[in-house]
Amino acid sequence: MLAYGRQSIAQDDIDEVVRVLRGDFLTTGPEVPKFEEAFCAYTGAPHALACANGTAALHMIAMAMDLKPGDQVIVPSISFVATANGPHYCGAEVIFADVDAETGLMTPHALKEAMARADKSRLRAVFVVHLNGSRVDLEAIAKLTKEAGVALVEDACHALGSTYPVGNGTGNVGDCALSDFCAFSFHPVKTITSGEGGMVTCRDPEMAARLALLRNHGLERDKDLFTDPEIGFEVGTGEHNPWAYELQMLGYNYRLTDFQAALGRSQLAKMSRFGPQRKALVAAYRRKLAPLAHLVTPALNTDNEDAVLHLMVGRIDFAARGKTRRQVMAQLRELGVGTQVHYIPIHRQPYYAKLNPGLNLPGAEAYYAGCLSLPLYPDMTEADVDTVVRALATVLGD
Incomplete structure (x- = not known):
């Protein structure tokens, strides 16, 4: 997996x-x-x-x-x-x-x-x-x-x-x-x-x-920064109390x-190895996902293509594919590909929603609706990227 x-x-x-x-x-x-x-x-x-x-x-x-x-x-x-x-x-x-x-x-x-x-x-x-x-x-x-x-x-x-x-x-x-x-x-x-x-x-x-x-x-614990001499120093001699500390x-x-x-x-x-490995994997994703652009597109800041990515996020129009995100994730998992969602908009979380009733943030909603985090970590190989891309093509119906 x-x-x-x-x-x-x-x-x-x-x-x-x-x-x-x-x-x-x-x-x-x-x-x-x-x-x-x-x-x-x-x-x-x-x-x-x-x-x-x-x-x-x-x-x-x-x-x-x-x-x-x-x-x-x-x-x-x-x-x-x-x-x-x-x-x-x-x-x-x-x-x-x-x-x-x-x-x-x-x-x-x-x-x-x-x-x-x-x-x-x-x-x-x-x-x-x-x-x-x-x-x-x-x-x-x-x-x-x-x-x-x-x-x-x-x-x-x-x-x-x-x-x-x-x-x-x-x-x-x-x-x-x-x-x-x-x-x-x-x-x-x-x-x-x-x-x-x-x-x-x-x-x-x-x-x-x-x-x-x-x-x-x-x-x-620095005696030079103490404010109470009775805590930090012995009365009479002024010698530092080595156990002393101040809150x-x-x-x-x-x-x-x-x-x-x-x-x-x-x-x-x-990092001199992890960084280039992550960059190489992201570059492989970009190349191999290009023929599937009608199905999934990388959520990348094109002004920062040299970034060391922590997450490889794909943007998918699930409704257009006739499947829910839950269904896509389950089917990918059956093919050995684990995925995750990052993130549910914080303003929609019940605690914050009560503090911000009626707040409408369309960009956050749209990003959340289509995001899916794909496998990305240094121990992966380009062959692993091929596995992910093939699974996406199969599940999304290319």
Whole structure:
């Protein structure tokens, strides 16, 4: 069975995890900062903070910005619910933006429309999603957020290894050259995995320090940053109490373990192979699906053909084929091809629908109606792509 996505774990990854398991630290040891340093080197961001998962990364960002009830944020409706949940955990109201019906990406036009529905005095941030690994028009969106005086957050949980144009050059998604924060996920089906895990990148050292506190309950252990001398220092001598720590803000236990960090760093070192493999598979899909363009078309941002895709999404007019999506998925599975749907529009989820009654986002609805995630992961071969394409032709009735 070809799954729509899966981890690619080799013996060297396993060896790295075992090495840590046999060492002195399973958590809060040296592996996490090593992973963070490697991630900074890969993305070009000055600061990287590892955490428990991509949802934790988004929540930490919202807390670092001090989002609170009464604030508003804009989020595209096509994403995993975590993109909306992260800022909403802090009480912020989510204004859902529409997306391009073909790519699922929030466009500058859609952002302008969402901004028009927002209260300008309460709008604090825009969360963009590089869906499937294709990046949004970051320069145009950054210009709009700068003009509005609001923060720009990139949800890049799908987009490790992708790039974007900036000025006359190219930036790496995650370098935060145009944004305030960027969030990543290392779930098993993502581009690299640490089992579960996440990362936040940013350029502001003060925000990096806040993020470091927020992922560890808000506890400060640096004696030079203590605020209460009676906790941190011995009365009379002024000597440092080595056990001391201060709760300086309310945080969460969002730490990444050392053995997860070791796996993540081992996986990150393979991006020079994983990235080209994913690109080659996507190129094969494009070639082999071209004769079936009347049946299925790739949901790709044609302005970003060099992207490292996390998901290979096909757009299918199920009604025109006389079959439901459920029927197509079941028949593909019988032929050994696993598929998935990414995503149900968040504004349609019962929780958010109650908060946004009557909201109509036609682009999100159209994208959702036709999207189907096809198998894509580094261990696949071109022959596997042939299998998927043949199955699609059979099931869709070519």
